Amino acid sequence: xxxxxxxxxxxxxxxxxxxxxxxxxxxxxxxxxxxxxxxxxxxxxxxxxxxxxxxxxxxxxxxxxxxxxxxxxxxxxxxxxxxxxxxxxxxxxxxxxxxxxxxxxxxxxxxxxxxxxxxxxxxxxxxxxxxxxxxxxxxxxxxxxxxxxxxxxxxxxxxxxxxxxxxxxxxxxxxxxxxxxxxxxxxxxxxxxxxxxxxxxxxxxxxxxxxxxxxxxxxxxxxxxxxxxxxxxxxxxxxxxxxxxxxxxxxxxx
Numbered sequence: 001x002x003x004x005x006x007x008x009x010x011x012x013x014x015x016x017x018x019x020x021x022x023x024x025x026x027x028x029x030x031x032x033x034x035x036x037x038x039x040x041x042x043x044x045x046x047x048x049x050x051x052x053x054x055x056x057x058x059x060x061x062x063x064x065x066x067x068x069x070x071x072x073x074x075x076x077x078x079x080x081x082x083x084x085x086x087x088x089x090x091x092x093x094x095x096x097x098x099x100x101x102x103x104x105x106x107x108x109x110x111x112x113x114x115x116x117x118x119x120x121x122x123x124x125x126x127x128x129x130x131x132x133x134x135x136x137x138x139x140x141x142x143x144x145x146x147x148x149x150x151x152x153x154x155x156x157x158x159x160x161x162x163x164x165x166x167x168x169x170x171x172x173x174x175x176x177x178x179x180x181x182x183x184x185x186x187x188x189x190x191x192x193x194x195x196x197x198x199x200x201x202x203x204x205x206x207x208x209x210x211x212x213x214x215x216x217x218x219x220x221x222x223x224x225x226x227x228x229x230x231x232x233x234x235x236x237x238x239x240x241x242x243x244x245x246x247x248x249x250x251x252x253x254x
Contacts, residue, residue: 018078
């Protein structure tokens with residue numbers, strides 16, 4: 001049940017799915033939605049991240065015994081662990097593409113540019129990059145499940161009582177390998193604890209905002225990252241500030 005596997009974040013489902021798909025198919029689909037490549041955001045130094053594949057591993061390692069791809073690596077890739085390494089802007093772009101029913105846009109940091117002499121504003125218009133070659137019904141499965149995550153799934157508590165319907169997915173990013181040992185947060189140094197991740201968009205029925213939240217060494221996405229997304233959505237959609245926050249005036253650069 002893919003819907004339930006997304007709602008409750010069931011790793012076992014994706015162990016089996018990754019094994020059935022194989023690493024080549026996984027890498028192909030992940031590449032289509034922008035992972036392993038620069039988003040084109042208007043800032044220097046953007047990293048393409050790492051989209052693992054047998055070809056990537058051969059380029060990455062020199063020794064023949066290190067270049068071999070193992071079946072167990074495909075399993076870990078299936079839940080976003082292993083060699084996977086992506087940037088928050090890639091996650092946000094991919095989330096927006098799902099929200100937009102498969103249309104991918106180039107992200108921008110600037111909304112408009114104001115001429116200092118004339119005061120004329122030049123808007124930075126959205127740039128469609130491509131349309132994902134995915135079936136619409138498959139995208140709908142993902143979207144409905146992401147809505148379920150915020151209604152009855154892993155991040156339901158963070159979005160309880162919201163005045164809108166949103167869609168999201170919690171995640172956890174390992175900082176280092178335990179090499180088979182059981183993970184106990186209390187026994188791990190703070191700087192080595194898992195990162196908390198959360199992707200989301202809202203309103204679910206007609207999205208106007210998509211985001212990715214990463215809390216370094218924050219642990220579980222539902223506990224540390226999802227509440228931040230809720231505060232962002234509350235402000236963006238409802239104009240509601242977090243408790244104790246002061247409203248600031250807009251700041252324009254020169």
